[in-house]
Amino acid sequence: MPVKTRREQVSLLLYTVIFLWLGLAALYFAEAVQDLRRIVILSLAATMGFVVSHLVLGKWQPKGDFLLFSLASMLSVAGLVMILRLSPGFAGRQFIWLLVGLAVFLLTAIGLRDYRKLEDYKYLYIFGGLLLLLATAVFGTEAGGARSWIDFRLFRFQPSELVKIFLVIFLAGFLEERKEILTAGTGSMMGLPIPSLEYIGPLLVMWGLSLVLLVFQKDLGAALIFFGTFLAMIFIATGRWSYVAIGSVLFALGAGFGYIIYHHVQVRVAVWLNPWADFDGKGYQIIQSLFAIGSGGFYGTGLGLGQPKLIPAVHTDFIFSAWSEEFGLLGALGLMVIYGLIIYRGYLTALRATTGFGSLLASGLTSLLAIQTLVIVGGVIKLFPLTGVTLPFVSYGGSSLVTSYMLLGILTSISARDGV
Amino acid sequence: MHRNIVKIAGLVLTALLVVMVYQTYIQVFQGQQLLNHPRNRRLQILEEAVHRGRIIDAAGHVVAETVAAGQAKKRRYPFGDMLSNITGYVSGKYGRAGLEAAYNPELLGLRRDYGWDDFWALQRTGPARTGNDIVLSLDIELQKLAYNLMGARKGAVVAIEPSTGRILAMVSRPGYNPEDVEARWADLQGNPDSPLLNRAAQGLYPPGSIMKVITAAGVLSRNPATANRVFDAPGYIVIEGRRIEDSQAKGRFNLTGALARSSNYVFAALGIELGSQAFIKMAQSFGIGRDLPFDLPAEDGRIPAAGTLSRLELGESAIGQGRVMVTPLNMALAAAAVANGGQIMTPSLVDQIRNPDGIVIRSFQPRVLWQPIDGNTSDILRDMMAAAVNRGTGVEADIPGIRVAGKTGSAENPHGPTHAWFIGFAPADNPRVAVAVIVENGGAGGRVAAPLAREIMKAVIGNKR
Numbered sequence: 001m002p003v004k005t006r007r008e009q010v011s012l013l014l015y016t017v018i019f020l021w022l023g024l025a026a027l028y029f030a031e032a033v034q035d036l037r038r039i040v041i042l043s044l045a046a047t048m049g050f051v052v053s054h055l056v057l058g059k060w061q062p063k064g065d066f067l068l069f070s071l072a073s074m075l076s077v078a079g080l081v082m083i084l085r086l087s088p089g090f091a092g093r094q095f096i097w098l099l100v101g102l103a104v105f106l107l108t109a110i111g112l113r114d115y116r117k118l119e120d121y122k123y124l125y126i127f128g129g130l131l132l133l134l135a136t137a138v139f140g141t142e143a144g145g146a147r148s149w150i151d152f153r154l155f156r157f158q159p160s161e162l163v164k165i166f167l168v169i170f171l172a173g174f175l176e177e178r179k180e181i182l183t184a185g186t187g188s189m190m191g192l193p194i195p196s197l198e199y200i201g202p203l204l205v206m207w208g209l210s211l212v213l214l215v216f217q218k219d220l221g222a223a224l225i226f227f228g229t230f231l232a233m234i235f236i237a238t239g240r241w242s243y244v245a246i247g248s249v250l251f252a253l254g255a256g257f258g259y260i261i262y263h264h265v266q267v268r269v270a271v272w273l274n275p276w277a278d279f280d281g282k283g284y285q286i287i288q289s290l291f292a293i294g295s296g297g298f299y300g301t302g303l304g305l306g307q308p309k310l311i312p313a314v315h316t317d318f319i320f321s322a323w324s325e326e327f328g329l330l331g332a333l334g335l336m337v338i339y340g341l342i343i344y345r346g347y348l349t350a351l352r353a354t355t356g357f358g359s360l361l362a363s364g365l366t367s368l369l370a371i372q373t374l375v376i377v378g379g380v381i382k383l384f385p386l387t388g389v390t391l392p393f394v395s396y397g398g399s400s401l402v403t404s405y406m407l408l409g410i411l412t413s414i415s416a417r418d419g420v
Numbered sequence: 421m422h423r424n425i426v427k428i429a430g431l432v433l434t435a436l437l438v439v440m441v442y443q444t445y446i447q448v449f450q451g452q453q454l455l456n457h458p459r460n461r462r463l464q465i466l467e468e469a470v471h472r473g474r475i476i477d478a479a480g481h482v483v484a485e486t487v488a489a490g491q492a493k494k495r496r497y498p499f500g501d502m503l504s505n506i507t508g509y510v511s512g513k514y515g516r517a518g519l520e521a522a523y524n525p526e527l528l529g530l531r532r533d534y535g536w537d538d539f540w541a542l543q544r545t546g547p548a549r550t551g552n553d554i555v556l557s558l559d560i561e562l563q564k565l566a567y568n569l570m571g572a573r574k575g576a577v578v579a580i581e582p583s584t585g586r587i588l589a590m591v592s593r594p595g596y597n598p599e600d601v602e603a604r605w606a607d608l609q610g611n612p613d614s615p616l617l618n619r620a621a622q623g624l625y626p627p628g629s630i631m632k633v634i635t636a637a638g639v640l641s642r643n644p645a646t647a648n649r650v651f652d653a654p655g656y657i658v659i660e661g662r663r664i665e666d667s668q669a670k671g672r673f674n675l676t677g678a679l680a681r682s683s684n685y686v687f688a689a690l691g692i693e694l695g696s697q698a699f700i701k702m703a704q705s706f707g708i709g710r711d712l713p714f715d716l717p718a719e720d721g722r723i724p725a726a727g728t729l730s731r732l733e734l735g736e737s738a739i740g741q742g743r744v745m746v747t748p749l750n751m752a753l754a755a756a757a758v759a760n761g762g763q764i765m766t767p768s769l770v771d772q773i774r775n776p777d778g779i780v781i782r783s784f785q786p787r788v789l790w791q792p793i794d795g796n797t798s799d800i801l802r803d804m805m806a807a808a809v810n811r812g813t814g815v816e817a818d819i820p821g822i823r824v825a826g827k828t829g830s831a832e833n834p835h836g837p838t839h840a841w842f843i844g845f846a847p848a849d850n851p852r853v854a855v856a857v858i859v860e861n862g863g864a865g866g867r868v869a870a871p872l873a874r875e876i877m878k879a880v881i882g883n884k885r
Binding site: 232235236237238239279287290291293294295296297298306307310324328329332333336339340343344347350351356359360363366367370371373374377378381382383 | 421422423424425426427428429432433435436438439440442443444446447448450451452453454455457459460461462465
């Protein structure tokens, strides 16, 4: 690897670590945290985690796109500092999850020498994924209105997070195999090419099943992300807007159906249109989010000096609102620029991949990350109806953090093999 | 496939850009509104952390301050109901009103609009922060005088400095004690006399004959020579079969005489002659029915649309009856326009905002708001209004040795005896104060409102002579 890039990497890591410690100092002086010793130990562990990961990555996987990891670690640190500030009780767990996430990242990025092997077992992933969803439906526990958790006593895991990645791997393999047929089409209806049922069948089945399970679990945000990613990938594979159009119509039908049969969907939409009508009830959370963001203004209140705890569930779904209050518009846009850069590097990896499977996989994973980010950020600022999903790398939540790092590991592996 | 990836990447990054733009809109353009929303609990939290600033009158009297009451803090209003329509109140339960609401960010020291040093939260980290003081243009002695003159009657007084728009007194009767708001909330809400209503800026009344000043302004603006026109008034006027009595102004007189004697015949006829378009345009240019920028909530007044007025209604409107409604502040500004060469200055209650160290961080600058009439018209009107006080219906407003200009009104209304009105200014040739007085159902303006206005004008001129 060129010396210049190497140096840039080190400086990026340095900024990340400086932000972490400055954040801690700010929290301490703002009297937002009390147990200093515990926090210092946790932060030392996190710092070590980042440094070691950099060194290991540099030694064993020197060709991959380091920028992806540097940017993601910035997001992680932002998340850690915010969780420390918002709910110090949860911070210990989050630090442990971060270390697990880093380990998973290294395992994926280094262990997966040749990502093309993933293509061979594509049906295994989809069956694995469906099994996980089924297991959740049977053994799952309900939290926050969605039945999407499996309780392992020591910790809880949200399988749908992992299933998203399995889905993307499967779709990449499947679409790569069938893309000629899907593009050419074997029939036509109103001038649109329609592939015969035999080829598109498995796809429809998979999509329908995932949606049904998700609707059964009431996890609307995940359904939206699944489907958005699916549309992005099928467009990339075929170049046909007709799929996007038909898919959007299908989704609109599904959403309309959900709106009619599910009361909580109606509530979400009503709250999105006018949260002020039910200030103390359903609208409360989103209004508190808007209050937090608006009160932050351009420069923000400063870390530890705002009142983001007025938002219910602030450390998971609304961590972005808390960030916006305390870091202001500058901080909020800064965070979004980091996501933009990760997304940009992700699609760049897809463009440089030497195989169709690699391109589809990288662009699918990037789309997954991008759509999830857009759905939650757009939700808390009331641009879209709010669906409770996590902000990748930032929100509190082990499943989300670990799978986000797994996603990053696969992207790094693709970039390492096919160049950045 | 590469082209497709680029398209999707473009789509996704565009969506991200849209989210960023919307975030900017929420956080910066909606920010002030969201921060100051009455249900935003941040304000209460700040309220507890901050020592709220004081409200001080022009002479330095404290009219609202926060004092320690044991562990708790208490907001004290030394002048109580006399100023309740101005200060308003602060309540954890019922929010804020008056200047306490309008200047809440300043009083709490959330000066976020005014530049770089406004990291309010950072400043908050100190042990006990104090908000800013606001200094009023209002003079508590004058306020006290006007409030006491009004006595137990309902009504309002506005006294204003014509050349600047600074409000010197603004009384609304009945008032309430701002310290008792929480304890007496239900009573205040249900009280038929509406003590929470600031009658001076929010009370809508028919103007009665004081409207004739505006009708005259319309006629004179079109043709200044009307000042010399001579009228033969029969003591009544019949419009579309309806007879309006006018016995006090029977005989032969010019326009000045018509205003001095408050001739319904002349002004109803002149209003009809002027036409509804021009009449309504003139009323609006004086601010009736027009959005008024003011520190406190203010009604705009009501004026019907031009096409909807019948001949009778136009005649009635020209003498201040019918569907025209005004606030006392509206009419004080109309008097101030005549006093100030035709220019209405933006009315203002607050002279300065000072930080806790006494350093002025914002001070009030006079600004021209509207110019309904030109200098020539205002000169003619000034002499006409001076005649009304010198030898017309407003003689009770006369101050020995001072030339006073004014106009009386007795506005018919559905609630009982006429509302007594007086608008005017003094000294007529170098006006220092313009006033509007209304006593609800007080009777004749010349007998009830004019003496009250006289005392107020006398007090202002006497103070600084």
